[in-house]
Amino acid sequence: xxxxxxxTRSAIATDHDQRERAEDYxxxxxWHCILNRYDDNGYSGIKYDxxxxxxxxxxxxxxxxxxxxxxxxxxxxxxSSDLQRILDTFDRNGVSVRRTEQ
Numbered sequence: 001x002x003x004x005x006x007x008t009r010s011a012i013a014t015d016h017d018q019r020e021r022a023e024d025y026x027x028x029x030x031w032h033c034i035l036n037r038y039d040d041n042g043y044s045g046i047k048y049d050x051x052x053x054x055x056x057x058x059x060x061x062x063x064x065x066x067x068x069x070x071x072x073x074x075x076x077x078x079x080s081s082d083l084q085r086i087l088d089t090f091d092r093n094g095v096s097v098r099r100t101e102q
Contacts, residue, residue: 002031004067004098007056009040009075018071021100025069029098034065045078048085057086060093072101 006022019039026033036059038052053076059065068090070076076097077083090097 002029002066003034003064004029004031004069005034005036005038005056005059005065006069007038007040007052007075008071009043009045009050009053011044012041018075018100021071022069025098025100031067036064045074045076048077048079048082053086057089060089060095063093065095067096067098069098069100072099073097 004026006019006026008018008022010018023033036055038056040050040052043050056065056068060068068076073083076086087097089095
């Protein structure tokens, strides 16, 4: 069973479209969408210390996730150095990123 986590981030309070697109993508791929929610809505992408991002990274490092699904890679971070740090963590733990915006 492939375990997929959805990460959303938006500077506005909510953005249900990101989650819905990700859920549809996971269902189309036949993967299992894990129950933990990783939503940093209301947070800027320039900050690395976002609660849901930190929980996501913790779960990645503890082998609970196979794929992270995002609407756009910029949802993970607007900082190129932070984005590289996040992707390095994923890579070290065998986790891939999939975008719904393709």
